[in-house]
């Protein structure tokens with residue numbers, strides 16, 4: 082019987098040495114340590130043995146059982162260690178791989194131009210004055226010398242709200258009245274940037290929303306020479322010291338006299354090209370001396386005070402600078418466009 086036990090032990094150990102899979106290990110356990118295993122049969126049959134053989138056979142049988150259980154545990158630990166090692170090498174993180182780049186955001190091209198414009202006017206002592214986007218008919222038109230019957234109203238196709246007399250501002254000029262009423266009779270040096278809205282057919286040249294930067298200087302003894310000098314200084318800072326400028330007579334209801342400022346075309350140097358429509362000049366802003374009626378509406382006595390105002394479109398400046406041919410790119414949110422700036 083003892084020899085039989087040694088045989089059971091040897092065979093089980095040999096079988097275990099060939100076990101490589103978790104499932105095989107389970108099967109091995111059932112076969113060699115399970116209820117119907119040879120070893121269990123020996124243990125179950127102890128009571129059938131002659132009394133004097135029982136202690137020796139029982140002792141050895143239990144030793145074999147303990148040895149096989151220990152061998153099973155050792156094998157199981159080894160299989161788990163191997164499995165873990167394989168998983169680690171399979172799922173290894175390669176730290177030498179380059180990292181994934183996080184795309185960097187940047188300023189919208191119109192915002193870049195706006196910041197450039199702010200910086201120039203700030204250096205010349207102008208503050209930024211922000212005004213509301215939703216305006217009344219009075220501030221957007223009437224107080225700027227554009228009464229309801231005035232034909233100039235046709236120039237501003239307007240978004241009206243459902244509230245009578247309330248509209249989306251068509252230009253930043255109503256801010257002039259607001260800042261004058263707030264500061265009169267103090268002198269004023271401000272720029273008024275912001276979004277404007279026009280009820281227009283959207284095309285390559287016109288959008289229903291766009292930025293404007295308005296400027297206003299009010300004080301005593303401000304003359305047309307101040308307007309020319311200041312705007313020339315702006316043009317030189319914006320487009321370079323060598324830039325040639327010219328003032329062209331124009332008409333706006335809220336300024337008198339009025340002028341548009343052109344700069345020599347920087348694409349062709351004045352020779353004439355497609356960008357300047359063969360004129361050699363590019364229009365960059367409108368300007369003029371503040372109309373006496375507007376000064377009065379703002380709370381300034383036109384006998385004592387005078388001032389000048391101007392307005393420009395940052396999108397238009399950006400289009401000229403980068404030769405962008407379609408204004409619709411600005412709000413289309415197409416990254417292929419935006420990533421170029």
Ligand SMILES: [Zn+2]
Nearest residue numbers: 346349354357
């Ligand atoms: Zn040109």
